[in-house]
Amino acid sequence: MNESASSRLAAILTGGEAPADLYSVEGSRLYERFAEFDDSEQRELLRRLTATKGDILELACGGGRLALPFLALGRPVVGIDLSEEMIRILQDRYDRLPRSRRRVPLTAVVGDMRDFDLGRLFGAIVLATTSVFLLDISDRQQLFAAVRRHLAPGGMFFVTVYESSLEAGSTSTRLVPLAGEVPAVALLSDQVREDGRTREVTALQISRDGDGVLDVATFSSVVHTASKEEIDEELELAGFTRSESIALTGADAGGLRIRGYSL
Numbered sequence: 001m002n003e004s005a006s007s008r009l010a011a012i013l014t015g016g017e018a019p020a021d022l023y024s025v026e027g028s029r030l031y032e033r034f035a036e037f038d039d040s041e042q043r044e045l046l047r048r049l050t051a052t053k054g055d056i057l058e059l060a061c062g063g064g065r066l067a068l069p070f071l072a073l074g075r076p077v078v079g080i081d082l083s084e085e086m087i088r089i090l091q092d093r094y095d096r097l098p099r100s101r102r103r104v105p106l107t108a109v110v111g112d113m114r115d116f117d118l119g120r121l122f123g124a125i126v127l128a129t130t131s132v133f134l135l136d137i138s139d140r141q142q143l144f145a146a147v148r149r150h151l152a153p154g155g156m157f158f159v160t161v162y163e164s165s166l167e168a169g170s171t172s173t174r175l176v177p178l179a180g181e182v183p184a185v186a187l188l189s190d191q192v193r194e195d196g197r198t199r200e201v202t203a204l205q206i207s208r209d210g211d212g213v214l215d216v217a218t219f220s221s222v223v224h225t226a227s228k229e230e231i232d233e234e235l236e237l238a239g240f241t242r243s244e245s246i247a248l249t250g251a252d253a254g255g256l257r258i259r260g261y262s263l
């Protein structure tokens with residue numbers, strides 16, 4: 001049996017309702033409610049990006065958890081995401097920034113990181129939050145070819161990967177309070193399936209509605225796994241050379257590593 005405890009809990013609480021996609025409109029909104037105050041990777045990426053030149057592209061940028069802080073570098077930022085709702089949230093957050101911060105342009109684009117053509121080159125391309133594993137190996141090949149076409153000479157591609165391989169069957173669960181007027185929490189769970197090659201991510205949003213009735217919404221996403229060495233090999237085959245490997249430190253590190261590659 002390979003059903004995670006949290007998907008069973010979701011089924012019990014919702015009466016068996018099928019989970020929605022984590023990056024659907026409602027899922028994107030929930031993701032942004034728990035990601036908004038998460039500053040992991042930010043410090044390390046900002047430090048690395050200062051050593052690069054030119055415009056910055058963030059792939060799978062979501063609602064701008066990282067893309068908005070990148071504006072502090074004073075260089076134009078472009079964010080691409082497949083979810084229209086994520087891009088709407090990012091644009092809205094940018095539009096609400098003080099005028100002084102909006103002097104640096106941010107372009108928010110709905111697009112697929114496997115196949116995009118922005119018609120320009122970037123000094124740095126970032127794919128953070130382990131989002132490289134949203135794609136399987138053949139989609140990653142397409143992604144790396146698209147990155148290659150968009151990287152300026154001397155540019156750097158930063159990818160966040162796991163420090164160590166994930167064990168089949170291992171689970172991690174977090175309970176996160178959600179901002180907003182109605183008290184709400186998200187239960188986030190991540191289970192590596194028995195095949196060891198895919199992970200099931202489940203997010204339960206739990207609150208009470210205005211009539212005091214329990215309100216549970218469930219979202220899920222299937223994510224692929226690969227070791228950092230496999231990602232190195234795939235990028236090498238795509239023509240990249242690894243030039244940096246930065247372990248994240250501190251409470252928010254979460255066993256992650258940022259790899260930097262050049263052409």
Ligand SMILES: C[S@@+](CC[C@H](N)C(=O)[O-])C[C@H]1O[C@@H](n2cnc3c(N)ncnc32)[C@H](O)[C@@H]1O
Nearest residue numbers: 023035060061062065081082083086112113129
């Ligand atoms: C884990 S979230 C990361 C968001 C953001 N980087 C952050 O740190 O908060 C993954 C994001 O990838 C986006 N996504 C999924 N598949 C994608 C694809 N093929 N191309 C572009 N974005 C994609 C989702 O819509 C979602 O916003």
